[in-house]
Amino acid sequence: MPAATHVHSHCLEMVRRKKEIKKTLMLRYLSASSDLGGKNSDFPVVSFEDIVAATDNFSDSNMLGMGGFGKVYKGILEGDKEVAIKRLGSGSGQGIEEFRNEVTLIAKLQHRNLVRLLSCCIHDDEKLLIYEYMPNKSLDSFLFDSTRKDVLDWLTRFKIIKGVARGLLYLHQDSRLTIIHRDLKASNILLDKEMSPKISDFGMARIFGGKQQQGNTIRVVGTYGYMSPEYVMGGAFSVKSDIYSFGVLLLEIVSGLKISSPQLIMNFPNLTTYAWRLWEDGNAMELVDSAIAGSCPIDEVLRCIHVGLLCVQHHSDARPLMSSVVFMLENEIALLPEPEQPAYFAARNRENGHTRENKDNSQNTMSITTLIGR
Ligand SMILES: Nc1ncnc2c1ncn2[C@@H]1O[C@H](COP(=O)(O)OP(=O)(O)OP(=O)(O)O)[C@@H](O)[C@H]1O
Numbered sequence: 001m002p003a004a005t006h007v008h009s010h011c012l013e014m015v016r017r018k019k020e021i022k023k024t025l026m027l028r029y030l031s032a033s034s035d036l037g038g039k040n041s042d043f044p045v046v047s048f049e050d051i052v053a054a055t056d057n058f059s060d061s062n063m064l065g066m067g068g069f070g071k072v073y074k075g076i077l078e079g080d081k082e083v084a085i086k087r088l089g090s091g092s093g094q095g096i097e098e099f100r101n102e103v104t105l106i107a108k109l110q111h112r113n114l115v116r117l118l119s120c121c122i123h124d125d126e127k128l129l130i131y132e133y134m135p136n137k138s139l140d141s142f143l144f145d146s147t148r149k150d151v152l153d154w155l156t157r158f159k160i161i162k163g164v165a166r167g168l169l170y171l172h173q174d175s176r177l178t179i180i181h182r183d184l185k186a187s188n189i190l191l192d193k194e195m196s197p198k199i200s201d202f203g204m205a206r207i208f209g210g211k212q213q214q215g216n217t218i219r220v221v222g223t224y225g226y227m228s229p230e231y232v233m234g235g236a237f238s239v240k241s242d243i244y245s246f247g248v249l250l251l252e253i254v255s256g257l258k259i260s261s262p263q264l265i266m267n268f269p270n271l272t273t274y275a276w277r278l279w280e281d282g283n284a285m286e287l288v289d290s291a292i293a294g295s296c297p298i299d300e301v302l303r304c305i306h307v308g309l310l311c312v313q314h315h316s317d318a319r320p321l322m323s324s325v326v327f328m329l330e331n332e333i334a335l336l337p338e339p340e341q342p343a344y345f346a347a348r349n350r351e352n353g354h355t356r357e358n359k360d361n362s363q364n365t366m367s368i369t370t371l372i373g374r
Pocket residue numbers: 064065066067068069070071072084086115131132133134135137138183187188190200201367
């Protein structure tokens with residue numbers, strides 16, 4: 001055979017082999033993905049056996065925490081890859097549809113301030129989600145723990161506030177769809193090894209396409225204290241209800257106080273009411289967590305409190321969009337409008353002249369996840 005013909009047939013053989021390998025890989029990929037019911041054909045899955053091995057058969061020593069939908073375990077996959085595995089039991093209240101919602105939604109999202117969903121698994125009654133592992137767990141484990149909150153100096157707190165704001169901006173305005181988280185709170189902010197924040201827990205998120213930006217539900221899910229009045233009272237959710245939750249979270253980060261403490265905060269029923277009174281009286285710096293007071297730039301802190309109060313305003317129309325929030329947080333010279341009175345500030349407390357919130361909505365931090373079917 002002439003040399004040129006030999007080279008040519010060799011090339012053809014290489015192309016044919018490459019095509020075959022590609023086809024085999026594609027078929028393998030599709031059959032693995034079909035575990036999800038065929039709806040997520042581009043999403044990697046892990047076998048249940050691998051998960052059992054990775055978590056030492058879901059041993060208690062590997063348990064990271066427990067949320068409304070089930071337990072979360074630390075696991076090691078592929079030899080040395082640390083992951084967090086969320087095990088949603090059959091009694092977790094999350095059906096296959098909600099599971100698919102979380103899986104398909106997160107799989108499409110990529111932002112440095114959102115937790116990455118790496119893969120998932122459905123095995124008989126078991127549904128499992130595999131996330132990147134966040135070594136510092138959630139923000140609440142630092143913020144509300146007097147022995148750990150020192151780690152959160154002002155620089156770190158401001159970095160967390162800005163990171164969460166950017167993550168939420170992506171969900172609301174910068175990704176292909178409008179995504180409303182509906183359960184933004186300190187325990188849903190995870191921290192990586194540099195203490196950078198990542199928003200997690202999209203099980204209750206709602207996605208909108210096109211121009212639709214708000215919805216209504218009779219199945220109110222979320223956490224009291226973080227939920228906006230229009231959502232609690234009427235089930236109306238929109239980006240503005242997430243922005244309300246962000247405002248609450250921001251005030252918690254600055255003050256180190258929980259929105260719904262079991263005790264009144266300085267005679268006020270909750271944090272927003274307390275923050276508003278201090279702001280109105282020109283004493284806003286008194287809100288700052290004593291663990292960092294004295295070591296933080298006053299202008300920056302005041303701007304944060306100001307933005308927080310804009311976000312928790314009673315009227316949703318008055319609350320800024322996340323694009324404005326990010327701009328106001330990142331630009332020292334941004335002119336901020338005066339905040340109006342926050343939600344839950346209606347009834348006047350006669351004893352001390354301060355207004356008080358409706359207590360029904362202030363003292364309960366329980367997540368409501370399954371009230372009435374949609
Ligand atoms: N990716 C992760 N890396 C490390 N720890 C995690 C990870 N995901 C969750 N955890 C830990 O597991 C706990 C439970 O998380 P989960 O998201 O199930 O519930 P939650 O947000 O605490 O509560 P809820 O379900 O009511 O919103 C968290 O508080 C956190 O400490």
